[in-house]
Ligand SMILES: Nc1ncnc2c1ncn2[C@@H]1O[C@H](COP(=O)(O)OP(=O)(O)OP(=O)(O)O)[C@@H](O)[C@H]1O
């Protein structure tokens with residue numbers, strides 16, 4: 165650990181972002197406000213980030229040679245997606261670049277097998293497990309055995325997830341009977357899987373921790389997340405959980421950040437059990453969809469926090485300005501043409517953020533944020549607005 169001034173990447177420097185989606189776009193927006201220049205690498209000219217980055221290099225963001233060249237063009241390199249190949253980050257590191265998250269971290273968070281194994285190995289202070297019961301299956305025989313074992317251990321249902329490449333519930337199938345294991349293995353493409361026993365949660369939560377290279381850490385309050393059809397629908401900040409649940413959720417998230425030795429943000433998705441304990445679902449070493457609520461409800465957003473952490477700036481204090489609710493706007497809302505945003509904006513309490521993508525069902529097109537004097541007020545306004553847009 166060291167905290168030399170030379171470890172600070174000052175405003176005016178260039179930040180490279182691998183990936184071209186909305187998370188990268190919002191990073192660019194924050195970077196610009198903080199005085200940094202941005203160089204984005206993404207595969208298509210029309211990607212959302214093209215509108216936000218100072219420079220947009222149209223290239224494969226997972227290509228090691230491209231990433232290595234960034235070492236001479238940017239003072240720090242970050243990613244906005246799990247899909248970025250850790251080999252690219254490794255190449256940039258080998259070329260002398262400062263990379264956050266490190267290739268080592270990226271290789272864990274982009275593969276559920278490594279991620280679950282890491283979580284299972286975490287020693288919680290009370291000896292409890294950090295994550296639910298799971299098995300790894302590389303072929304259909306292992307899949308059968310894994311399903312049988314999980315059902316024998318008391319699972320009511322099992323969710324089978326592709327080890328890599330899943331997002332928004334994609335690459336997942338539920339099974340209720342080990343007999344169906346073979347067909348599900350094939351239907352998911354015959355690739356390595358992680359099988360998880362269903363967790364009977366009463367709520368979902370996430371904690372976003374920011375950590376700098378010298379080990380300093382801060383965290384946003386626990387968010388409450390509601391998913392619909394496997395996709396995040398709404399995030400409430402602060403989530404209304406008992407003190408014990410919040411303390412445990414934050415404790416686990418900070419432990420994960422420390423043990424992973426992450427630099428930048430780590431978002432820890434969690435299930436809250438009926439007895440108030442939490443189990444980790446999954447990790448993201450980047451800004452997280454649930455953290456968008458911080459754009460309006462916190463003094464500094466998750467994007468500013470990520471940039472501060474990777475640039476070695478002092479981590480700003482976390483301020484909750486007002487309770488806030490973030491609601492995702494999926495492509496389904498565009499089924500009958502442009503949604504009626506003026507109606508939603510009429511009350512003056514909503515902000516709408518659109519990513520500039522073409523609509524498809526289930527695709528995240530943007531989000532809206534409502535704030536209020538209380539969580540209830542913000543949630544009521546958010547729900548009313550979502551109804552107005554014809555959401556379900
Ligand atoms: N073991 C489980 N038990 C119960 N529900 C689960 C389990 N695993 C996943 N889910 C449900 O499915 C949702 C999506 O799962 P997960 O977070 O693994 O997928 P994802 O595709 O990576 O999603 P995202 O990219 O949106 O975070 C969870 O938020 C939860 O609602």
Ligand SMILES: [Mg+2]
Pocket residue numbers: 433445446
């Ligand atoms: Mg998830």
